[in-house]
Amino acid sequence: MTEEGGPDAEVFRPGEVSLPEHVRSPWWRLGRRLLAAFAILAGTVALVYFDGDGYHDNNGDGVSLIDAIYYTTVTLSTTGYGDITPASERARLINALVITPARIGFLVLLIGTTIEVLTTQGRELIRVSRWRKHMDHHVVIVGYGTKGRSAVDTLVSNGLDREAIVVVDPGPAALEDAHADGLAVVTGDATRREVLKRAGVDRADQVIITTDRDDTNVLTTLTVRQLNPDAWIVASAREQENAPLMKQSGASSVITSSDAVGRLLGLSSLSPTLGSVMEDLLTYGEGLEVAERDLLVTEVGKQPQQLPDQVIAVVRDEKVFRYFDPVVTQLARGDRLIVVRPAKELPWAPRPGTHDEDFAVESD
Template identity: 50%
Template sequence: MLGDRRSLGVSDRPDFALVGLLRIPEIQTSPWISLSRRVAFAIGLLFSAALVVYFGRDGYHDNSGDELSFLDAFYYATVSLSTTGYGDIAPVTAHARLANIVIITPLRVLFLIVLVGTTLGVLTERSRQAFKIQRWRRSVRNHTVVVGYGTKGRTAIDAMIGDGVQPADIVVVDTDVIALEAAANAGLVTVHGSATQSDVLRLAGAQNAAAVVVATNRDDTAVLVTLTARELNKAAKIAVAIREAENTHLLRQSGADSVVVSSETAGRLLGISTTTPTVVEMMEDLLTPEQGFAVAEREVEASEIGGSPRHLSDIVLGVVRGGQLIRVGEPEVDAIEAGDKLLFIRRAAK
């Protein structure tokens, strides 16, 4: 039995054991709204207890000998739920005492928990997270897993959100607690662990992801993460950022669909900026989806089939056919075919 527990993978652990490793963002509400809800709930409990006592008032004894009014019932509910208990009103019949055991006592406990709101939050946070983790793991599909929340990872996420991807559809995997805290504050789902381990990627739902973005600080780590991600998911699009161009073929062999050489790309832009800085400005414009122009992909419309991409109203840069990019001007794309996709320049929404 002990050996089985030790061999249990991260993704196979029960949901409550994943709290702290997998974090689902919560919707932030005003503390005044939260306080108002708790006060309203406490008042509702008081009225519920008062109604129980009032409807069973024949089973209660008042020291003054008068019949209990609703005010008396509310008074008894107040002193009872607050555990004050002056003893001036007490249940004397078996029916009233049973009601106190079955109804008033549970309400008293719940009332006290509501009053100690901070304690309640601490006690229930783990349970809430475990429930949210369970629900998220059952429903997560076609999301994007981003490995690494450094400069490259954050920029990639900003670009995706700028293109309309919802933050809830992005999962960040990192070993840096501070980076994960920043990602969680941005409304992203986070997983604490090394993405070189298949269990960690499986916990992030990589096996059901539509895309995996690898933005690690080391090329060798990127290769191992890509191999692991491709083993888990044969169909996902895997995009990887590396520092050295000589490692590109390793990433391709490992299963990467796109490889971006960050150092060489930055170097080219720096070189171009010395002679034609406006070209660099335009490139930055195209890579910033929130403003100016952006490069986008769309399906071919029925009316465009058979025509030339150079004669369309959109500025078409290339045609994606069978998963392969063919640049405009090459004879293979003189006529658009059904099933093609067009890479074109669109004006970004302001």
């Protein structure tokens, strides 16, 4: 389902929710535990060896280094065999206050590793259950190829939390990439209702469909629309002739990738400067950006050309009008503006709405 893959891409645990881990690798954790266990072992051997005079050996030949290692391993792993025992008060006190707690720590390290392995699956089930409970009004990305990753980058750059994004893709490569980006993943075919339900499509605000096949995108759009009549669905179409079909299937917006790229290539060929400006508009965080914002109270009644931002369209009553349309000669409360502005706030071009200005909403 990813753009780089295809319909025959390897399926990785279909329909299962997989959340990104924010921990180190298992080998690192295991190595750290082994080092801790050896540290306890070595420290206890040193204590017993240097205090050998305080211990009694049934052989009567004193406590050697080998005896200290033997006593330590037996004592830390069991309760001891009694052939070497602490005889002096100091040795008994060290056993009570140091070696006994060390034994407990040693056993916790060994048993804890086993218990952690056994409880990993249960812990993951609990994490998924909590995720399902709190996942609402989120964004679902179907297909995590180049377009899917770019869509996520744009959403995150504009303030959306990564925890509010769910990826649906059947490929193990997409699973790995999405987890590396800190995203939750539902593995499986997005044309199947049960897979989309696991992703919470019925509670999502937006769904972005970016697989590499138009027929898959159409079927996915139909299924999403059945599950969520109110979701805003943005679908990618490879060919312009399939865009109307996706619209009829329930897509709120259709982006034709091949035509868009072709037009950009043509513009760049005819006018390199125009191509660079278009590329600037599509690049987030620098130069110029296209944005949608609310109308401010101080802007009511003005013409679009009079605003500090370069207004290119006005959204009124859910309809989009070009800035020169006679219908929007004067801006009214409730209007939203599509503008071209600097990507970063500048002294001569402050971002409207960022300095406690009042918005001109209709309820006012």
